Amino acid sequence: MLNKSFEPAEAEPRLYADWEGSDAFKPSGEGAPYTIVIPPPNVTGSLHMGHALNNTLQDVLCRYQRMQGRSVLWQPGMDHAGIATQMVVERQLAKDGNEDRRAMGREAFIERVWQWKEESGGQILNQLRRLGASCDWSRTRFTMDEGLSAAVVKVFVQLYEEGLLYKDKRLVNWDPQFETAISDLEVENKEVDGHFWHFKYPLENGETYEFPVAFDDAGEPTEWETRDYISIATTRPETMLGDGAVAVHPSDKRYAPIVGKKCLLPLADRYIPIIADEYPDPDFGSGAVKITGAHDFNDYQVARRNDIPMYVLMDSKGRFVDEPHVPEAYRGKDRFEVRKAVVEDIDARGLLIQIEDKKIMQPFGDRSGVVIEPMLTDQWYVNAEELAKDAIAKVEEGATRFIPDNWSKTYYQWMRNIEPWCVSRQLWWGHRIPAWYAPDGSVYVAETEDAACAKAEVDHGAGVALTRDEDVLDTWFSSALWPFSTLGWPEATPELAKHYPTNVLVTAFDIIFFWVARMMMMGLHFMKDDNAAAVVPFPEVYIHGLVVDEKGQKMSKSKGNGVDPIDLIEKYGADALRFTLCAQAGQGRNVRVSDQRVEGYRNFSTKLWNAARFAEMNECAAPADFDPSSAEETLSRWILDEAGRCAEDVAAGVDGYRFNDAASAIYRFAWNVFCDWHLELAKPILQGPDGPQKDEVRAVTAYVLDKILALLHPFMPFVTEELWGARAARAEHLVVSAWPTADDFVSDAAAASEINWVIDLVTAVRSVRAEMNVPAGAKIEMVAIAPSSETQTCLGRHKDLVGRLARIETFSDAAAPPKGAVQVIHGEAVFALPLAGVIDAVAEKTRLEKETVKIEKEMGGIDKKLANKKFVERAPAEIVAEQKERREAYSARLIKLKAAIEQLADL
């Protein structure tokens, strides 16, 4: 006996343990493999709504494919998340009053991180279980695992040997808080209120030139002033100390007289050249740009092509260095302190022209939140431009397809303008770069120290002492290998052979660049088929939206509007949360989460539960070998027909990644067709005398309910599994049972139209009753007016149903409607409801006239069309015919309406 309601808190852990215990999530059987690799959550992470959406969708796909008989592997795992994890552990050390990582030393610190990982890392995997994720947990991988680390080393070495990975000294985005380089993608450019400081750089030897200050309409100068300086402007005054030149555009006549001369770099008291370069925009600012090669990406380019010296101003923490080119007063000070001091000192020398308020785009580290400083350092780079070629081509060819397709444009745009990928990080937690240096600085890249040694000895003789590169790799370097490293590569494992390439990647658009693009590059470069052709890691990439709050605002920690999925699971159950996410996962749309919505879908699962209780108390059970095509009752054939269409819609939705369509198809069928109509229509039979008719309806009801459980299972795995198990003794869990196919249903248009006739009649009568304020409980009489033989037959067969659902006490026939009766026009049939004494003639007349007006308006529109020669000539014949049919139907109804109104006049 089913309980009064479903208790997710009790049932979910039990059901999940059952699934795992029965190895339901392991790939099995002879079916074609179906593989998804999970976007590995950070080991430091906890489940947020984005994860909930992402993993629910993957789970829907996996459960659906598993039921289709595929050998499904949903490969789980976690990312070591270099910066994030190091930060967490460092904070913890500080909090506990321990010595910091530098004091501890590298080895002890890393050991500490591992310890942290074992104790508190990866709680997100348990949270994914609570969500119902059907990952094969026995295969859980971690990017710092031995196997995955081996893959990283192999890839690094091979890319190096192929010349696709190299060490270079160039400007890099430097995070002064974490004291590491980061890649372009880890920089967030934000608009902030800043200033534009205009300085004078005096010309050498007191030289002067005539600078135009007023122009006529033709743009010719009309007024000049004599200047002994060049005016520059900057948003970062402190960097002036590193200026190597001032540049102007070669076409800029204003500065032509002084190009090639020198000006004084104030404060630094150096003379720097005034050069001509294409870079400055004469129309912006003063048209003259200070060139700080070591601290600005544009200036770096200018400095390089003009051979301008670059002065490194800051250390790894953003403090000014103790070097001769930095005036003593600024040494050791923080960059923002220096900024303030520089402005004051320039002003004190009378060289500050003005300070403008200005919105500026400023780069911030995405993890640290501090202002990023361009720094000139040695780093390792991947030649992404080269690797991107094939990755672009494969998408162009359609070997990998984005869904929705417009994301391919985003992908192309980035890939076609890709910059070298800085992969080294000055951190300790991560894959240490497999490069060793000889005392003279020459570098040896190899998979092991021994191999590096062997190489070095060729150049340096035996016994050369090597030191290993201190740096680790970008976290995304190992993530890029995820689709094949998790399957065992570089070993030739059976899993790799079976499950690579994967079938689809499911992710949000915010990591297309970070992850999708890089997996494409690495996958194509390292994974080849038997003919040595590159294999894409996934033929499809489904990009879903972001989860936003009920107001459409992006959920974020800083806004504090985040909703914890675990809270919702505890409040409403995992099924309700999952269904909410699926029902809103329309392509190209964000998903809004609100309690109200989740509550609504919790109600849906309750509804289903109660339908099952109803089935149970009516002893509905389907024989194991039940053959739907053997069903004879019209009601049976109708619901089997409806169920078949629902099954098609759900499958089409999931196949097409239209999760919202799939969810609404099953929702509508289960609630609005099965519960609202089938169960109601079945009641008279189920509660009537025993016999073959009742047996069949019981069997069909149970059978269709089971199909609903199956169709709903990918979306609401828990409640469906619970009901599946509770309703009958079964050989297997629902999670591994078969997905319903067309053969499981019948297609019967005649049955469909007959039952729909009944449904429409009941609805029409109810509507009239409500409008006429007939008390809901009142039983009334219904008179069929001159019924056709079809009407007689149909009504005759379903009198019980109509009587029960429309509350009709007695049925009769008459040639003409009795006086004072309300008329229900239903297709070609007219029914009268004699409500004498109850009827409000005026209200009834109003009701009928309202519809008359509506129909006349519709007919007017159709007539206009049909009178249009062009329409009749050019519109497709079936459209014209359709319009004529509609007109006839309206016309017939109108006649009946008018007759009914006429009849009221007698009252």
Place this chain on the structure above:
RNA sequence: GGGCGCAUAGCUCAGUGGUAGAGCGCUACCUUGACAUGGUAGAGGUCCGUGGUUCGAUACCACGUGCGCCCACCA
């Protein structure tokens, strides 16, 4: 500066070259033997604007307006 997306009922969103839909909310009625986490009925829409294509446009195209997002080195 480039690129992408969105605009349909009070709200959140489906949708289709010919007849406008759902959920929630709202209104009225209903404790009917599965379910009040429910049932029945109902109100509610210039489908952003303008122009074009078409016999016909909410849908296709162009422009405009408004909103959102991503990328980008204007010092």
